[in-house]
């Protein structure tokens with residue numbers, strides 16, 4: 001692979017996309033391309049750094065105006081600490097919930113309920129399990145709606161594919 005082809009393929013990659021093995025081998029072997037890639041990485045890190053000057057929100061006049069807007073109830077809610085529950089925790093708890101409902105009929109509670117109510121307990125238990133799982137799934141989707149929107153895009157027609165990014 002020559003230098004032009006290697007750099008073209010490298011520059012065509014998305015951010016954080018895996019570098020193809022052919023480009024990697026060229027970068028190992030070619031000092032010029034390796035230096036160019038390193039400089040691009042350094043330039044990107046430099047550009048991604050926050051600017052050195054103070055934010056306009058630190059300005060007392062701007063801060064006072066923002067405080068008055070917040071006091072009037074016209075400000076957007078603070079979302080900095082939004083959604084502290086990770087998807088892994090949701091998945092683990094949901095799995096425990098489903099496993100718990102699946103094992104109830106075989107547990108002491110299940111045998112006691114079977115002794116007292118006979119086989120009629122299966123229908124109310126199934127309804128309670130279904131309602132609990134439905135409520136849990138509703139909470140999961142509702143509190144992670146941002147994830148689902150970014151993952152699956154808007155639910156409108158084919159014109160929405162142009163706005164995905």
Ligand SMILES: [Zn+2]
Nearest residue numbers: 002003030033
């Ligand atoms: Zn090269």
